[in-house]
Each structure stands twice: as C-alpha cells, then as structure tokens.
Amino acid sequence: MKEIEVKTPARPAGSYKILISHGMLGKVLSAAGALLPKRSLFIVTDANVVAAGHLQTLTRGKKVNKYVIEPCGEESKNLGTIAKIVDAMEAASLGRDTTVIALGGGTVGDMAGFAAAIFKRGVPVVQVPTTTVAQADSAIGGKTGVDSSQSKNAYGAFHHPSAVFIDVDTLKTLDERQFKAGLAESVKHALLADAEYFEYLDKNMDEVLARDPDAMEHLAEVNSRIKAFVVQHDPEEKNLRRILNYGHTVGHAVESATGYSLLHGEAIAIGMVAAGKIGMAVGLGDGRKLGRVEKVLDRIGLPVVMPKGIETPVLLEAMSRDKKAVSKRPRFVLLEDIGKVHSKDGQWAVEVPEETVEKVLAELSS
C-alpha cells in the first residue's frame, strides 16, 4: 500500500461588516463596488420587493443585471430557482468576477446566497435584507440553502456575506403580519442574551410597532450584535449557535403540522412559550417571568397558544426529525432567566423527558 498525504492549507481569520442606517439603499451598489472592486454586480430579488419600490431605490434607475424571483417565499425556495438564477447570470455572460447582491427577505437571502456559494465554485454575496426577520437573523451568519421536496434547507452551504447593508427604511413597506412575525426574532435574542434589551422591548413597544426609525435602528443594531457574537463563536453550528434555535424545536413542528400556514415568527412565538413551560417543568425559570414573555409576544400580536386542531402526537413525530435530535430524541434550548441561556455539561441543547414535552404541548393546546 502506497500512501500520499495531501495538505489542505489553513484559511486565515477574516471579518465582514454590518452597516445599519436609513435612507442609504441608493448608495449600496457603489459601496459594494468599492468594497469588491472590478466585479460585475448581479441582483437577486423577488416580485414583492420590486413592487415595494426597493429595487428602483437600489439601482437608482440604472440598468443592472438581475433575477426577480416569482412566486415569492418558500414556494420558490428550491433547486429550480437556483438554476434560473444561474441561467440568468450566464445569459448576462457573467463569470467568477461577479458579486451577487441579495435584496429581500429571508428566502431571497437564502437563495441568492446559495446561488453565489455554488456559481463557478463560489462568488461573493452582499446581503441587503429588507424584512424584520432577515435584518434580525437570516442575513447574518452565512447560512444559505434551498429546500428539497422532503425537507427544509436539504441543500445548502455556509457562505459568509462580504457585507450586510441594513436600511431600516425598507421596513416601512412591509406587510403588517410579516413585520410582526419578524419581531419574534428580536424577542428571542433578548431572551437568550440581553435582559436590558427585553426591558427596552417591553417599554418601547409602541415605538417599535409604529416602526419608528430610531427604534428600528436600535433593534437592528442589538439583533446584529447578538447574532454576530453567537455566529463568530460557532460559525458552523457545532454547539453554541444552537441557542439561536430557542423556540425552534416546537416552532418547526408547529410550522410543519400547520402546513406552513403560520409564518416562521408566529410558530417560533408559540415555540418560545412552549420552551418556557418546559423549562419550568424541569425547574428553570418561574411563572412570573414567563408571564412577561407571553405579554410582550401578545402585545406584538403573536400567538402564544397552539392553533386549534393541532394534535400532540403529530407535533412529537415532527420533533423527532428536528436537526438537534439525537437518536430521534429532540433536544431543547432552555433559559435560566430572561437574558440567560441554560447549559448542561457544556451543551446548549438538552434532552427533556418525553412525558414533560407531551404534557406541555397538551396544556398549550387546551
């Protein structure tokens, strides 16, 4: 037997910037061009974003090669759309010297980021998130991907953006339900890492719901800081990054059991209440604090109980397929207090007796 070793070189540490402001969308393309010189730009966006006028603001009426995803949302989040994006790039004779600009919500960012990750073995992407959920969560951290017929994000890559530009003015045109659902990520970040942020949300909810620009910038900043802290300590979700799945074990099961009729943030709101109750059942937190969480979610207008007709066994089955599950036993991210995650033996996602989970789910459905 002959043996030859192939060395794979180290990759140096790097960084990218999240820039938060309002009224800056018209300057993003020139800023991206300055950051990544001598590259052609290719914009990926969707029909909703175009209808809201943001593409026009971004390009300032100049002709830029682009692909507009339609229909919007999860329905298009598949390999077929990736092929259409790449076909459009090739039809425009673009090559490796291209930068992809992702203008839109979470699904646009996921698809544009994934297309950039695999086009000619990888070109840079600049994320320009336009929704509460994308600005708080999905545009930061480098997760990209599309769904298969059988599961979400079955195809994907870790592909860090070269920059993230958050213009909170884009939130003005966001549909009320989408806007509110995205705020669930802000509550999640506060619960996981920042008690002061939770107080801010509690006290300034009127300004938040009115989409006051200063409040929106503050949210974007705190969300970005928390998300950045977590992902830079565990970019490939080997442990700490799992805390961002707070509320997601039950939340994903609710999404699946309702056939995705709830928005992600709505399902996560229910999931966070469930996680709070599960925490209490295993001796973490107390009812008064959980009551405060429920009150904030309710003021936003997010659900805090299970929708009618969702059977507990269906949820349990869906949870056994959760990505944090080990040997089909789901694991949960739990809180010790508002602003503080629980960990056990260095693990941030912990196992909970099935009967406890079952009892809490039944209680939430009654």
Place this chain on the structure above:
Amino acid sequence: MKEIEVKTPARPAGSYKILISHGMLGKVLSAAGALLPKRSLFIVTDANVVAAGHLQTLTRGKKVNKYVIEPCGEESKNLGTIAKIVDAMEAASLGRDTTVIALGGGTVGDMAGFAAAIFKRGVPVVQVPTTTVAQADSAIGGKTGVDSSQSKNAYGAFHHPSAVFIDVDTLKTLDERQFKAGLAESVKHALLADAEYFEYLDKNMDEVLARDPDAMEHLAEVNSRIKAFVVQHDPEEKNLRRILNYGHTVGHAVESATGYSLLHGEAIAIGMVAAGKIGMAVGLGDGRKLGRVEKVLDRIGLPVVMPKGIETPVLLEAMSRDKKAVSKRPRFVLLEDIGKVHSKDGQWAVEVPEETVEKVLAELSS
C-alpha cells in the same frame, strides 16, 4: 451609520490521504468507517461501474444505501442528478452524520462530491476513483461540480475528500478508449513537473498499455504526488493550479467544437501538441522535444492533429470563453522543457498573440 463587525474564524490546516494498492476495494468501506466513525455510508456510483462488478466488490454483497447514476457520463452531470442523489439520501433517512462514497470515474466523483458538499450544508466524501483519468486527476484536489445547459461546472464547490482510495485493479475492466484517454493526464503531469516520469512512460509504454499492476501503481503514485503538490500550494486555483490546465485552452475548444464526441483526454492530447507548437512559436522548447511528446501520445493511441472539419475561427471563439481568459483573450500554460513549466512575471498562464495561435491551429488542421 452604525457599524458592527462579524469575525469569521480561521480554519486550521488539515490533510487527507491517498491510498494506492490493488485488490483492496473490498476493504474500503471498513477503512472509511474507521476514518470517519459513527457515520452512515451512502454510495454514489454509475451503471457502468455496477456492470463491471466494482460495486459488488466494494460492498462484498452487503446492503448499503446507494444511488446508481444512469445514463453514465456528462449527459447526467447536471442539477437534476444532484436532486436524485439527495432524494435517495433523504428517502434512506440520512442526515448530517453521513459519509458519501464516490465510486467511479470523473463525472461520478464530480457529482458525488458536489452532492456531499451541499447536502445539509456539507458532509464528508471519500473518493474511490475507478478510471485512469479519475485516478490521475479528478479524484484529488477537491473540485466538484455539475454543468448548466450553458457551461461545464457552472455549479460547484471546493470540497476536499476525507480520503482517496485508488485500487488499480478497477482499471482492468476499463474500456480501451477510456483507458488510453486517461493516460493523457499522466503525460501532462510528466511534461509539467517530472522529466524522469516522461522517460519512464517512454520506456515502459508496453507495460503501461498492458495495464501491468506494478506499472499502474507507479503511475497512480507519481500522478498523485504531482497533483497533490500542485493543489496543496494553490487549492482554489488562484495561480499555480492553472498549470494543470496545460493543453486545456485548445483542448476544451476542441471538445466544444467536436460536440464532445472526443473524450477529454483525446482533446487534451491535441491541446498539448498545440501548446507545444505555440511554445515553439514564442521561442520556448524545440522541435525535437515536441517530436518526443507527439511520439508518446501517438504510441498510446491518442490523436496529435485536429480532427477533420474543425474550423479555426470556431476554435478561437470557444477559446475566448476559456476560464483563464482575461478580457476574452485566452491565456496558455507553456513549457520551458519537458518537466518544466514556463512562467512570466509570476504568472503560470500567459497571453500569446492571436495570430500565433491562429497559425498553429491552421497548421494542426492541415
């Protein structure tokens, strides 16, 4: 404007092994299991490899989850096949704790490697190349990908294998034309980096063509050493790795102009003769040495002149789209001598006056 920096951590240097032997295919799965413990195995192969009996030898008749690509070759090298591979993995309830085993030639390795690179944001792949071209070239170095309707490897990822197992016994069943075409990569490696290897090929061609196991192991070893040296110095093809494109500027154009009726190695043989003539035209090499190269290629049974009916303008047009082209002007890897690549100002791919290229192509077609 608020600004937040997200750090992306360094990735440490690593390595993987190429193991070369004969009669070891039946031990590969247990070796892969020992190398990457606690992972389910999933084999990707194609109908030709199954027909040759190699899948049976690999699994020793045990049931292992798999996907068999059909039809074989470039025709299947597209996103549709990637979707079928991933569907088969999901149907077998496989998740992130899977290792993909790529058993086959270059296209199988490219597809299996790419599916592994993007399944659930990346799982390990072990390459088990079964053809001369895959053993010499494509299984080593981490390039994976599939074609779009418009270009080769439009979709792809750099995804290093966790190990490469080369069992030269698999070459015994290889179709004569495929076997010979793959030897073009051996000649290429010798010309680029190893004059002694060129002498070996010249003196031992009878043993090589008879597929003598010792000769096959020697070729696999020298090819692996040369390829490993190059890719570990420039894994993402920013400069040095381009030398592996020797003969490919014209070769790819010939493939395209003949509608892929020539095998890759056949087109590269013509491309290497063209590169030799272009080198001479710009003052590199001499006719006697080029004559030796032509003689070796001819003894293998590879073409050294252009097939009838290929028009020079068609070739020039195709070359303007070569990936090494800058502003549509193709660049060429050239030799200073057998075993020594030419470089200019630190670049390994150099520009050549168009009239020189045109003259050489016309000469090869006459």
